[in-house]
Amino acid sequence: MTNSQKEQIRQLRMEGETYEKIAVCLDLSVNTVKAFCQRNQLGGRRSVVSEKHICKQCGKVIQQIPHRKEKKFCSDKCRLTWWNAHPEKQQRRSEECFICPVCGKTFVSYSCKNRKYCSRTCYGKSKMGGIS
DSSP, X not given: OXXXXXXXXXXXXXXXXXXXXXXXXXXXXXXXXXXXXXXXXXXXXXXXXXXXXXXXXXXXXXXXXXXXXXXXXXXXXXXXXXXXXXXXXXXXXOOEEEEOTTTOOEEEESSOTTOOOSSHHHHHHHHHHTOO
């Protein structure tokens, strides 16, 4: 496969053409076109870029998959970095305040309404000391 054919395959895939149509246009095997596309992240019907979306963290262009939830980040690393830098934007479940029966410390629990102790250390102390 020549470099010009590779470039034509990239261009045709971005326009949404199928492997079969590209193979006929360039007089190549369908499997050759399919293998090239999959090696270069051009594979599948879903990989066609519909609109340009930009990563909230690094600004890279993100490929969106049609009929799927919109991606806001290009990678897990960018997603975690952004959320760690913007904790105020996290939507948490209802918060509940509790008082630990072992140390008397007040703590907030987001997910478990049955939580009784502020830490595993206090839980361990309660089992050793007989506090319930």
